[in-house]
Amino acid sequence: SKNLPILNLALDHPRPPLQSYKGANIFIEVPKEIFEKLKNICSQQQVTLFILLLTAFSTLLYKYTGQTDLLIGSPVANRNRSEFEDLIGLLINMLVLRIDLSGEPTFLEMLKRVREIVLDACAHQEVPVEKLAEEIQPRRDLSTPFVQASFSLNEGVSNLVLPELAVTRLVIHNNTAKVDLNLELKEANGVLTGIFNYSSDLFDESTVKQISLDFENLLNLVTNNPEQHINLLPNLILPTDKKNYLDNEEKTNLSSNQLLVWLGQKLHPNIPLYNIPIFAIISGQINIDNLRQAFQILVNSADMLRTVIEEVQGVAQQKVLPELNYLLDYFDLSNLTPESQLQDWMVEKSQYIFNNNEALFYSALIKLPNNSLAWYLNMHHLIGDGWSGPLIFERVSEIYQQLVSDSFETFSLPQFQDYLLKEKQEKNSKRYLSALDYWQKRLSTNVEPIVFYGQKNEKISTKIKRIKYNINTENTNKLKTITTQENVSILNIFTGLLFTYLYRISGHSLISIGIPFHNRRSKAFKHTIGPFMEVLPLQVGISKEETFASLIKKVKVETFEILRHDISVNNPINRKHYDIFLNYHSEGQYKFDFNNKAVDVGWVATGYETYNLALQVHDFGLLG
Structure with a gap:
């Protein structure tokens, strides 16, 4: 399914346009008394330590996000045939485990559920994760990995023994992270240790230290009472003094202009009075995948394209989402004749009534005759204006050219939040007060x-x-x-x-x-x-x-x-x-x-x- 879940874990920093793979690590050691309780539960429930710890990690993510549908990756040796056991080479694959936490199960019930999920995945472990992603084509962009969280456990690891030599195993961790958050545990000599490996683009060190403490506390809770329902476990939140881009994203009041638009739309809720539909006709061969990627990079970079409007006790506030995965629709209308049919299609689309709590824009690509492409964009005046539409086309075009030439590195845009701050600061300025006096006299x-x-x-x-x-x-x-x-x-x-x-x-x-x-x-x-x-x-x-x-x-x-x-x-x-x-x-x-090639922008009434x-x-x- 293309609609695979995206982990909505709170971030310290907005996701960059492209995944940089920069990472860091936090060391953890599970207290010995908790580890002994974990092994006892494994024995009683006839599950492996891997299953128990994976269940605990899934529960941790559930208590942070409230999501009952999670994707968690786990590396597998992929040596399930005898002829591969002694083969030297890189055969490791990643299992993509879709964990279902719905129905208010107990922790013990989740153990059984996770075991069945893992067994089913292991039966198909020979399918490369890259092939899986290619076939499913999940709604992801260049900044969001296919799997955002992963877990692994190395059991029974012991030091190498050589005659007349003392050998100590050294684990070297480089400063990279393939996923947002990865928990790597190992059990050796009766001790359970590991690291939380995390994307340093997304998380601060203090946040991941808190996550490691929460994990230890969660292990203590479930080992003391494994029959409790996971929904009744304490909800986990990260420190309130940190910037949370998921639940506390810079909620700000609207600009003066936005407020007028919002009030106007409230008076006319069922008509597209404030829609701004535009289009451009592009000729020549276009790589649709690269164009979609370019548009997603722009969405990641422009705060207003990720903005929704919420009403709190009747007061409108805008909320910038940390992520908004958007896949440009693609329609093949190459058999359209005459050209007026394209205009009719765009006029029909322009009548769409936006939901303020969702994306306040819609964009699509339309294949036309004679090897040309129409690019349609409709946005609400709450997030853009007549200048913004062509600007979006222009910026996406720049990113597209870099992607097709394999020269793309990074992309950034000035943010509308900077304007909101400037407008707020100007309310007490001499220039603003002078202008206010001018208009009061002028409009009297x-x-x-x-x-x-x-x-x-x-x-x-x-x-x-x-x-x-x-x-x-x-x-x-x-x-x-x-x-x-x-x-x-x-x-x-x-x-x-x-x-x-x-x-x-x-x-x-x-x-x-x-x-x-x-x-x-x-x-x-x-x-x-x-x-x-x-x-x-x-x-x-x-x-x-x-x-x-x-x-x-x-x-x-x-x-x-x-x-x-x-x-x-x-x-x-x-x-x-x-x-x-x-x-x-x-x-x-x-x-x-x-x-x-020069492209003109057209407007749809x-x-x-x-x-x-x-x-x-x-x-x-x-x-x-």
Whole structure:
């Protein structure tokens, strides 16, 4: 099954994008009185010491995680045929044991259960673990091993005896770890000792020392009363003063922008009002496995892609998961004709209602005719914005190129949590207080809503329709000429045109529209995936004597002013500062390279919006 369990053991540090195999060891010695009790139970229950200790280790993991379905690896000599017993060579294989702790069994009942599991696995020990992983294809990424915990026991180990020589066995442990946590025990001369070998990327030394103490205490409990139910054993937790990335992951309140989105979604829970679906068409031969790996590496690196939203007593908090295993879906739609069928497929997918407690994005690869591939991505505005989607495509493309060229080493991204901290710190800054005062004064005057051709302006539905209009090259060049003559931007031109239209149909002397801005005021934030983008009210007064030239200059000045005072501004339902929206996309802003070919990003309309009217301008640059 691809849905094999993943061990949810609390980590001190987030899992790196790639498993580094860096490790360390903690030595343990089981007290002699406990060891004697263990051997007595083995004799009474007719089980081996290996079975008993494996059961105890499984119970330990169960008490840490609450998981009743565990995968534990255990090395086996794999010399079950007589002709292999004296053969020199590396025949060791790893048994993958799926331990079932469900049903509230006693420890003694678990002994019998584990014995049957081990016997069944040993009957098939000749199957290499690599072959098993290849056949099952579990949902894993480059950072998560197939088996995350393992156990081994060497029984009856004695020192080598040579005539007239004293020989001492030395065990050398290098600083590596193949799995997250490995318990290696050995029994020699009536003493039970061993090590906890652990990934130093994931655990601190103090944590593993605590695990070794918990294991000793658990052995003491089960030897004193082996008939007790394992669910009634004390739950085990690691020290509360350490950073726990599983249960106490940096739960933080939402940013100002996220809070507005969350409230809006609460008002419209059953429509995809805040979905951001985009796509890219990639041509040429693509290695799907490498692309999936590249996407998983990005998920491991970007905190917002692992973010879920929880409500605690009605208050929304975001929680960054330490891991989120995600496998890109793959669909073969190469028989689609015409191309509009792909658009219909994406529109249908865009209607998905996200669960705040699960991944707040969906992505898939679609095989198309003519050796091309569509890459579809839909994310909720709680974790991303219009800038984030193309950024995800671009970063995955970079990782993909390194994977196919076998040059990938490591990957990191700036985190959205850094922005949250900065926003919190700025709340008491001079700049923020000045901006707050600006907006309080600026928005103190009511702006009369625009009435479109005598129709009432109450928006009774979030459903919208889109009408496309292409401006020909001749008119585009005329607009660009004005930008040069008047020293304004093409955005100022379109904003002025929208204000002119609204003035002509309403006659209002003060008009307000919403203008989005990326809100990424540092180089690091420009490379950060997250919901930075905010919308600011742009208010412009228009007189009867106004010319278009004077209006666009006003627009230029007012746009500069609102960007200078860029803080999150609410747009309350009962007193909207704007219900008309203008968004400008430049051609170079949403383009990336894949396989050394330029790829454009396209947008999918969900059919829902919060505004009465929105003007989306796409500047295709050299295309006219």
